[in-house]
Amino acid sequence: MKQLPIAQVLPELKTILNTSAAAVLIAEPGAGKTTGTPPAFLDEPWMAGKTILMLEPRRLAARSAASYMASLLGERAGQTVGYRMRNDTKVGPDTRIVVVTEGVLTRMLQSDPSLGDVGLVIFDEFHERSLHADLGLALTLEAQAVLREDLRILIMSATLDSGRVSAMLGGAPVVDCPGRNFPVETVYLPGSGDRQLEHSAAAAVRRALAEQPGDVLVFLPGEREIRRTERELESSALPPGTVLRPLYGQLPQAQQDAAVAPAIPGERKVVLATSIAETSLTIEGVRTVIDTGLRRTQVFSPRTGMPRLATVPVSKASADQRRGRAGRTAPGVCYRLWSAEEHARLPDDTVPEIMETDLAQLALELALW
Known part of the structure; x- marks a missing residue:
């Protein structure tokens, strides 16, 4: 240490x-x-x-x-x-x-x-x-x-x-x-509005595998998008030795451990992850990050009185955290699937959960306290 x-x-x-x-x-x-x-x-x-x-x-x-x-x-x-x-x-x-x-x-x-x-x-x-x-x-x-x-x-x-x-x-x-991050180059890859997310993410993965060394970490909003991107990549010809590793909260522990563990010699790992990989976790071997710029969160709906899942843009702070994953062990590259102009319009920080979620559980916890 x-x-x-x-x-x-x-x-x-x-x-x-x-x-x-x-x-x-x-x-x-x-x-x-x-x-x-x-x-x-x-x-x-x-x-x-x-x-x-x-x-x-x-x-x-x-x-x-x-x-x-x-x-x-x-x-x-x-x-x-x-x-x-x-x-x-x-x-x-x-x-x-x-x-x-x-x-x-x-x-x-x-x-x-x-x-x-x-x-x-x-x-x-x-x-x-x-x-x-x-x-x-x-x-x-x-x-x-x-x-x-x-x-x-x-x-x-x-x-x-x-x-x-x-x-x-x-x-x-x-x-x-101070930290110990290596330099990370940022590349903006804005997609067309009619292209599905999994197609854009898979295309960026294929480009990264062709242009960059090391393993690839892809940030997607949720399990549904991870599975769709996984199928899209499996249907195309990936370089020999490429393995796909999903990573999200409900995945069995053994599969989560496999995603985090270093790739075996001769293999290149592509980790398809939610924001679970954004902080406090170093995935060995990752030299490239592909960020879709989206996250999934619970938002309380006053109309129904119930929370609902919403897919929203990440904040600048969150995007920087994700970008930093590419520079933990060596110089890296971050492909962002949006434009520099769109990035400038992102909120600076993520909205605190207390501002947008159902507070019934919080009220019960405070009553118990």
Whole structure:
């Protein structure tokens, strides 16, 4: 971990949390914040044998981060480092770092508001602003204020308005860390309006395989588009040794692991993914990103009183996160399936989930709290 940029700022971060109740870490992609930060605090005096909880928005990223941190210690997940998520838990009596998904943190706070055996709560990738992450932070802040003055809170992100978050935390110190991204060339490939998404994505994949080295990561809005693009590519002649790997939240774990794992020698991997691959996850071998510029989200409909799934354009911040996936291990290229003019019109940031989703569940959680 010494070779990663995060090592440069860990001493400063330790000094801050030794005397402060909260801190904000802004670390660019490739800095190593997700897997490098939690282990650094295990032996701090104020931890006194307590546990570190790290909130990771996505199940795949949570499992991957825990496994990687465990490997750095020469262990398997479930020993010093473990994880908790719905229907999948690996923790043991000696576990000191627990990576949890969003709903799990809320349940833990509801059952034990003081988080008695926890010394530090880390909110990773907080810029995604999911409803569960916002709620988890609100409950943790109240627990800290009322029950646990000694509880520390650390918010981490690559793209975040650090001033606003610091103010929300009572003027918490902000630490900036450079990343370790390699240069990424951006190529705009606007398509015609009458061309279906899977045709445009498949054409970009064929071009990337012909023009660029390494593996390819394609961002698509959902499982339906992934399967359609997969069929489109399977119906055409791909270079020998090309393998297609879908990657989305409902995929069985073994298939998710196959998508993330390095390609075997002699193969080139094309990963067809949702935004699950946007942050906190390095897919080894990827040198090219193809971004359709779309994401799927739940939007509350006042007319029906029910949430519905909507496909919407990504924000500039999200597009930059996706682009950065091509430069994690070597120089890369990002093909964007829209024009530079369309890019200029994208919103700067993704709308927080609390602004567009059904709040009935949130009201029930707050009533229980």
